[in-house]
Amino acid sequence: MFHYGSDSAFLLYSYSKQIYNERKIRWVKASCIDKRRDGVYEHELQLNETDDDIIDYIRKHKTDIAKLSIQKIAADLYIAPNAVMRLSKKLDYSGFSELKFSLQNENLPEANRKTIGAQLLGQLPGNIVKTLDTIDAGQLRRVASMMKSARCCIFAGVGDSTYFCEMLGKNLRCLDCSVQFYQQIHDMFYAVRHGGKEDMLIIISARGKNDRLVQMAAEARKIGMPVVSITHFCENPLAKECDVNLYFWGEDRDVQGYNVTDRSGLMVLVRLLSEAFWQGYIKS
Numbered sequence: 432m433f434h435y436g437s438d439s440a441f442l443l444y445s446y447s448k449q450i451y452n453e454r455k456i457r458w459v460k461a462s463c464i465d466k467r468r469d470g471v472y473e474h475e476l477q478l479n480e481t482d483d484d485i486i487d488y489i490r491k492h493k494t495d496i497a498k499l500s501i502q503k504i505a506a507d508l509y510i511a512p513n514a515v516m517r518l519s520k521k522l523d524y525s526g527f528s529e530l531k532f533s534l535q536n537e538n539l540p541e542a543n544r545k546t547i548g549a550q551l552l553g554q555l556p557g558n559i560v561k562t563l564d565t566i567d568a569g570q571l572r573r574v575a576s577m578m579k580s581a582r583c584c585i586f587a588g589v590g591d592s593t594y595f596c597e598m599l600g601k602n603l604r605c606l607d608c609s610v611q612f613y614q615q616i617h618d619m620f621y622a623v624r625h626g627g628k629e630d631m632l633i634i635i636s637a638r639g640k641n642d643r644l645v646q647m648a649a650e651a652r653k654i655g656m657p658v659v660s661i662t663h664f665c666e667n668p669l670a671k672e673c674d675v676n677l678y679f680w681g682e683d684r685d686v687q688g689y690n691v692t693d694r695s696g697l698m699v700l701v702r703l704l705s706e707a708f709w710q711g712y713i714k715s
Contacts, residue, residue, distance in 0.1 A: 482518045484508050489534070496534050501527055502567050512664075516564065526560040561680035562696030565664045566703065574633075574659050574675055575707035581657075582629040583609040587619040587647055591694065592635040595661075595701050599633070602705035616643055623647055628655035636660070637681055637692050639667030648672035661700065663692075677704070 478486075488504055489496065505512040515527055524530040578584050584603055586596035593614065600610040611622045620643075623632055632651045634644050639662035648658045649672050660669050664678040679696035 478518075478521065481508075481510055481514050482521065484510070485515055485518050493534060496531050498568070499531065500567050501564050512565075516561070519564075525557065527564040528560050558680045558682075558693045558696040559699055561664075562678075562699050565678050565680055565696075566700060567677075570675060570677060571704060571707050574677060574704060575710075577631055577657055577659065577675070578603060578608065578633075578708055581609075581631040583611055583626065583631075585619070585622045585626060585630060585632045586610065586612040586635070587616070587623075587632060587644060588635040589616060589641055589644065590690070592637060595635050595694070595697055596633075599635075599701050599705060602701075603708060606709065608708075616647075620647060620650075623651050623656065624654075626651075626654070626656055628657075631657040631659065633659045633661070634669060634673070635697070636662050636667075636669055637690075637694065637697070638663060638683060639665070639669035641669070645669050645672055661697070 485504060485508065488508060489499070492499060501512045501515045504510075504515050519525075519527045519530045522530065524533070584600070586600050588596040596612050600612045604610045613619050613622065626632075632648065634648060636644050639660060645668050648660070648669060651658045652672065652674070657675075658673040659675045659677065660673040661677045661679070662670055663681050663683075670676040677700060679694075679700040681692050681694055681696050683690070684692050
């Protein structure tokens with residue numbers, strides 16, 4: 432075992448540390464992942480082994496950066512999705528979306544780099560940026576395909592979620608998709624209990640903790656009806672009862688007993704899901 436009191440041990444330690452630090456800094460500079468070059472050394476002190484793994488992964492898949500999602504990176508590296516978000520923050524990006532945009536943008540001619548999108552990306556509400564980071568494009572296409580194939584799409588939600596159920600239902604109905612949506616939860620249960628495996632149930636719930644909606648999902652699955660949940664990005668009982676889960680970012684917030692959770696991320700997700708459905712419908 433080396434002791435730092437000996438000159439040889441100290442030199443070996445210093446050299447190893449220098450190689451370790453330079454490896455991080457070299458890639459950060461080379462890849463433009465740190466757009467604020469004066470902060471490279473500051474960031475280096477905050478990076479850990481997990482950050483190194485993420486950086487190496489992104490470097491190897493840089494040509495496909497536009498297709499990468501937080502879930503894909505986390506699954507391939509066996510890490511928590513939040514680790515990718517934390518690395519983005521350490522490098523002074525608002526989220527993984529801005530980091531990806533920077534990497535895509537670096538190969539463009541200088542005159543094309545400062546687009547309106549690039550200027551506005553850092554000004555978007557945090558929940559929208561985090562939602563864009565969270566969305567799995569593959570799952571989005573899968574749900575769009577399920578909606579297209581279903582005999583009828585039954586929407587369920589309570590409280591503020593009902594507005595988004597109605598919005599998504601209208602977006603499907605404009606292309607003659609059969610849709611059922613009701614204001615009262617007992618009507619939603621009736622639709623599910625008289626449906627079948629050819630139909631599908633889509634439940635929108637910010638928290639994913641409503642007992643009746645969880646019960647509804649369980650009943651639908653018992654009769655073989657596919658169930659999709661749209662909830663905040665967290666573990667929740669509703670997601671566990673569903674076949675496919677889509678997530679947006681909208682942390683719980685209460686003001687004097689009123690739920691005022693930001694649902695701007697949910698709005699983005701509903702729009703992207705609608706676009707995916709329209710595209711698939713037109714291609715057929």
